[in-house]
Amino acid sequence: MDAPHKKPKVLVTDDDMVQRLIFRTTLEADGYDVLEAENGADALEKLSQEPDIRLLLTDLAMPKMDGYHLIQAVRKDELRYTYIIVLTSMDDRDSLLNALSLGADDYLTKPVFPDELKFRLRGGSRLLKLESQELLIFSMAKLAEYRSEETGFHLERVSHYTRLFARDISKNHPELGLSLSMADEIALVSALHDVGKVAISDNILKKPGRLTPQERQIMETHTTVGGKMLREIYGGTGSLYLWLAYEIAMYHHERWDGKGYPSGLSGEDIPISARVMALSDVYDALINKRCYKDAIPHETAKEMILEERGRHFDPKVVDTFVRLEKECMAVCDRFRNREKSVDLEIKADFP
Ligand SMILES: [Fe+2]
Ligand SMILES: [Fe+2]
Incomplete structure (x- = not known):
């Protein structure tokens, strides 16, 4: 060529x-x-x-x-x-x-x-x-996913949940200032939430079992690494979706009660994009298997999330999740079937 x-x-x-x-x-x-x-x-x-x-x-x-x-x-x-x-x-x-x-x-x-x-x-x-930059950014998200502990289709599923939640919030909670077009952009850039994991070494990223306090500290830098990088790209382009991507990457591990990281923000000081992202990410992590834990059923995940209402998660986002739980389960089922067919293809290739 x-x-x-x-x-x-x-x-x-x-x-x-x-x-x-x-x-x-x-x-x-x-x-x-x-x-x-x-x-x-x-x-x-x-x-x-x-x-x-x-x-x-x-x-x-x-x-x-x-x-x-x-x-x-x-x-x-x-x-x-x-x-x-x-x-x-x-x-x-x-x-x-x-x-x-x-x-x-x-x-x-x-x-x-x-x-x-x-x-x-x-x-x-x-x-x-700008179009080629957008493509480049999504390739980076995929790269981070290949290296991390996430199961297949995590980014795709999370994008569906964030769209569902954000659209519902734009309709039912106008006071939160989230427009419908922002909702779609949040879904689009949700794939970038863990992009900073490209900077974390494999022995931490793929370690089965618990991390030591020091390893945990290193792991947590994936938020600031990804956030800073996206903020810089935003500075060069001024595109709203990159700002939302920055918010999501930087603050998706903050908690409503202020006990999260990296900044310990609480309540509405955490951008709404990141509050929606946090719940989508945790829900998907709970109901799908990872290298350090087994999958748990939807009902148990729902109970755990409800317990964290007003602690880990924004109460309004939790209520939105409960309202849309059937839709969430449908997304999960759809991708489970896709995963099964991919598994069968792999088994056919390597009998
Ligand atoms: Fe993360
Ligand atoms: Fe994730």
Whole structure:
């Protein structure tokens, strides 16, 4: 495989040769690698030949295949996101709206000013960069999971519980300031709660039985390691979901009564995202088997959680859990079946 091209590639699609030449001159001067296509069909062929083209500039009216059909075809590709800017005339709002509704990201009106073109493309590049950062972050979460004591699908299950709880809280407890979109973002980033475990050595992480006080202290640093790292990434991007990821990684072992770690925060001083995470994580740990303990039934786990209402856990989050216990059990069953089928596959491979 070729080494990735250093310059970002942009595909300019226009049936007007002179227009393409103007774009080429402007964009090459700004550090882009420019490719040209005369119409939609030509552009699709170039996109399939060069999968690292992520920026597409296209005219709308063209022979053979127009810009609208090109946008539709590009959006069918679910594996990679291509940032699309369309070229429109000032007086043609209908075609612009049509292009945007089909999935164009941005537009430029003719005649195009070189500086405006550069700025719009930079916006697109930024978005593509954020997308790859997001992918990188989730790969890191998986890496932490492979190394830790969690059983298969822990991250997936926890993401379902956090979504259930957070959505319910956004509806029934508006005073906690958790919106519906935040609820979905919490579910998305819940996978990162133990990302700091990548920094903990295997002999502590995978030790069967109890940890010594000193080992426990080291183990507890997974919160601050993960939290600090995510906060730094948040500082560079300003994305809300990264802030929520930071809160979750940093504070998911805090307790409502202030006896948790790393900061000993109590009550509503603990971010709501982390309060939801704490219960989801503990519930899943209780009802699933780990290297140091056996699984326990849902009813016993529920009793234990109820006993910790107002001690380990936020009472409102515990009440939410009780309200949604059937849904939680359904999530658990679904993944148990998936685990069984994975086990069978492994046994078939290694009889
Ligand atoms: Fe943790
Ligand atoms: Fe966990």
